[in-house]
């Protein structure tokens with residue numbers, strides 16, 4: 001019996017190997033809707049109220065749709081940089097594989113789904129695009145011949161479209177994330193940017209960031225993986241942290257789509273976390289902007305008013321120690337409410353009436 005188990009286990013592992021190998025291929029992902037963003041936005045909606053107002057997990061639909069779905073694709077590869085004294089220095093780097101025209105114009109390459117899920121309509125993409133197609137001319141509008149911001153390599157999945165069963169599971173356009181790897185390698189190899197492509201999202205956004213490892217063409221003896229780590233930024237899940245010991249790392253010839261929420265506004269940086277002193281210092285580091293929610297408060301609107309409303313709804317009226325006693329008593333599971341219980345209701349009422357005098361730092 002023991003022998004049989006050993007044989008079966010070995011067989012199982014042998015069967016799993018091609019599965020793992022098969023899982024390594026280029027692919028992009030940019031959904032047009034999620035639970036939090038049921039309808040694909042083409043611009044950043046104004047902030048009108050909290051996304052979720054309940055206190056027991058996420059309902060199926062948000063109370064207010066805030067932010068949008070954003071997508072971006074980057075390559076991980078290698079190459080040489082010419083130093084000031086002419087020295088050629090070998091580097092690892094991330095390069096742009098979406099938003100090419102925007103990046104060439106000095107903007108972030110982060111796209112809305114309608115921009116990202118666009119098939120390139122011009123002649124076949126060439127190495128070095130957009131500069132190649134554009135002729136690398138300078139002038140007031142150097143990229144007039146290359147207006148493309150979509151995901152490099154994205155093409156309809158013809159195999160799936162030709163199969164009635166498979167076709168029923170994908171959009172009629174055939175765009176299910178299937179890519180033409182040749183175009184990705186043509187554009188992604190030896191096209192690293194230092195610093196890495198800028199990622200700019202808005203607070204409340206959902207970001208789908210695809211990393212495609214195009215390999216080390218200048219050092220074929222290497223077979224390095226790459227990851228994306230949002231430095232000092234909270235993850236939607238540790239699965240997307242990019243620390244290879246605790247999450248996934250992307251092999252050569254493979255893509256992986258990271259999923260991020262944008263809970264904190266600010267300026268951060270992101271980098272590859274494979275042997276970080278090596279890959280990071282060799283050039284795999286870029287900037288991350290998370291634009292604050294206050295940018296989207298309607299004209300003449302007040303962010304303070306919006307936040308105050310939210311605090312009153314979610315915390316204040318329910319669980320805050322300074323909330324009226326009858327409501328607070330429903331929230332005894334909250335530690336702040338337990339502390340607050342020691343205070344007298346008369347004192348709480350006094351505080352509630354004098355709310356405007358309390359420092360804002362007291363509310364969290």
Ligand SMILES: [Cu+2]
Pocket residue numbers: 076092224225226227272273274279284
């Ligand atoms: Cu790396």
